[in-house]
Amino acid sequence: MNTLNQTHDPKLRSWVASANQGGCDFPIQNLPFGRFRTAGSGAALRIGVAIGDQVLDLRSTGLIHTDDMNALMAASPLDRQALRAAISAGLAEGSGQQGAWQGALLAQSALEMAVPCHIGDYTDFYTGIHHATTVGKLFRPDNPLMPNYKWVPIGYHGRASSIGVSGQHFKRPQGQTKAPDAAVPSFGPSKRLDYELELGYFIGRGNALGEPIPIQEAEQHLFGVTLFNDWSARDLQAWEYQPLGPFLAKNFASTVSPWIVTMEALAPFRSAAYARDAGDPQPLPYLDSAADREAGGLDVVLEVWLQTAQMRAAGQGSVRLTRGLSKQAAYWTAAQLVTHHTVNGCNLQPGDLLGSGTLSGPKPDEAGSLLELTLGGKNQITLPNGESHTFLEDGDTLTLRGYCERAGAVRIGLGECAGTVLPAVATPAA
């Protein structure tokens, strides 16, 4: 534990100068993992650790001997902590490794990042209680939350193949929609394309089929966290989702940020104050542990930024749509999700991704989707350049940002998760 705590020491500085600048996402206290290649090289992916504006090529340091992120994620928590301590020590000011590791540093600007690991299965949860309530109100004003919500960590399976990394461009999805007053459905590009602001939890060690992970051990199976955008076509969703849930409304693209910020790096940024009211039912025993209650949820500041095509053409940067705190949004902890997911015997594997669900705060302007911000498309958002928006337009670039701040700790960032909407494909023969 001493070793781990040293890696958080706010006095710790790196010989990589850019890591010591205030506001930097990747100080030496962070050390997130990603996969990279030299931009445009088409080379095999390698594992790197972000430090300041650089990437440490981890295999070049001799600390690891693999390019397989999933193998790294499968390591025991002790081995992971030892690796973190060794990276931290090597990058610290005064380290004897500086000479040897200088050649293992690459400028982030020269690299292209990939989805940080092979994602075998992806599950999306629905832990954002304010999101569930607001969206529920749009459909069921009298009874916005389903009766199961405060008992069951609601989740469903998503599509792994269409998850891309920040910078992803994807075509506006087409599909069937049916207007409430239409007799029959019609086909065409989605008119209600939305984002969803989420955290992604990556699984480290897995479990065998038939062997549930007790809540007391669940945290040890979490590797780290990314930003995650679960793009959603609301009009497709409304027509298709009964009775088996969202499908084509979601699986055309999802975007993850390139850096997995480890649970070790996030240790100082936890908060017991997650979105559970005193009058709420206690979780069933299998979802309840004193240690999980005490550790609590993640305390991450989450932001959503938008740049329209018109803004880009005018040389204007992104504008912030929302800002909120994950600890106020999530009803269930990541550990509870792991335990719930496996309680029936389902097996998780290293690299599996659990989405948090949309993390909307309690206030209307903290909403994590346009569906909420515009109240189902009824209220237009006016941007500083005079444009008005309800749902996403072709050419929009939407960027999620996240970071952790706390007195006595060095700020760490989750980086960013950006995606751009391209026009729909030409309609197939109709």
Next chain:
Amino acid sequence: MNTLNQTHDPKLRSWVASANQGGCDFPIQNLPFGRFRTAGSGAALRIGVAIGDQVLDLRSTGLIHTDDMNALMAASPLDRQALRAAISAGLAEGSGQQGAWQGALLAQSALEMAVPCHIGDYTDFYTGIHHATTVGKLFRPDNPLMPNYKWVPIGYHGRASSIGVSGQHFKRPQGQTKAPDAAVPSFGPSKRLDYELELGYFIGRGNALGEPIPIQEAEQHLFGVTLFNDWSARDLQAWEYQPLGPFLAKNFASTVSPWIVTMEALAPFRSAAYARDAGDPQPLPYLDSAADREAGGLDVVLEVWLQTAQMRAAGQGSVRLTRGLSKQAAYWTAAQLVTHHTVNGCNLQPGDLLGSGTLSGPKPDEAGSLLELTLGGKNQITLPNGESHTFLEDGDTLTLRGYCERAGAVRIGLGECAGTVLPAVATPAA
């Protein structure tokens, strides 16, 4: 096309004698693909083709140079047909290969089979209209079919990691359930464990993200068909599935048969008479093609067999619960599923699995699940040995079988898909 048709010639016989016996699942007209190793050897998996009671080790023939089934599945339809023709010619009576290939034959009884390929993503559809209607009636007597059913091939994402091969034993899942008259949910082993009789469609060549597969090309992306059992815990499902669909009720285990019967082998067993009524809406243009209408659905006889622990102890074999025809059950063709899945730009990959959904026939005794056969658990089934059953009991072995028969063609089989229910794990600390 002549080459392909030769492989179906009913006069064709093999020098592997067991392949020529009437009622054999694997005559020379079939030639399904699977992955095997010597039982108990722990050796790397190899690709084989079933012939009679033997398996042809395909790499030993020199026809392929890989053990990667997914790579084989990614081949072009022309290459696949050429491979099929070469295997057929080599196994045919009088072939010059007999001497060389004799050593590439292994007895099926000495082998252990695996899931036939790496399944990246698994999607389950809901094409069984009689199943959807009967199950819908249990919940909504007045309005059993959702308004979208005859327009949208309803589907949802499933869990790939927990798919096992025939012979799978799995523990009864535990989870939350809530009785209608209970104030709060409780935790324990599922009391309403069920099977679902499905076909599995395996994807061959994939498509790039953002590039839909037109209905005219969809069939070329199908590799072949297996039997598939989507085990379901109905009590977990009822409590968890709103609003995002089934999750823990399904992902504890699914079972696939070991042999992929190719679309080429199935060519003689198609039927335009699928479960679409004259008064039903025409499919939207993107789901409609003359060739698909004419080719129609698959014409497979499907059976469900049960052996209880008591029957096994008494040396009694399985009893048949149901028998039906896929062509009377499926509302959408496999090609329509491929096109619908990709119309929004979602990318399919070689080895992806599409479940058909439960293929219940129009008559009550053709139902593909116990939920239907027992009308939600109300009607007990009496077995020949006097036992009565509603849902699955610990120790039950449930086996799906499938085969194709048609005048002028040699019968081919899909083999079998068996799974056994083990008792639930000990309850976690409560």
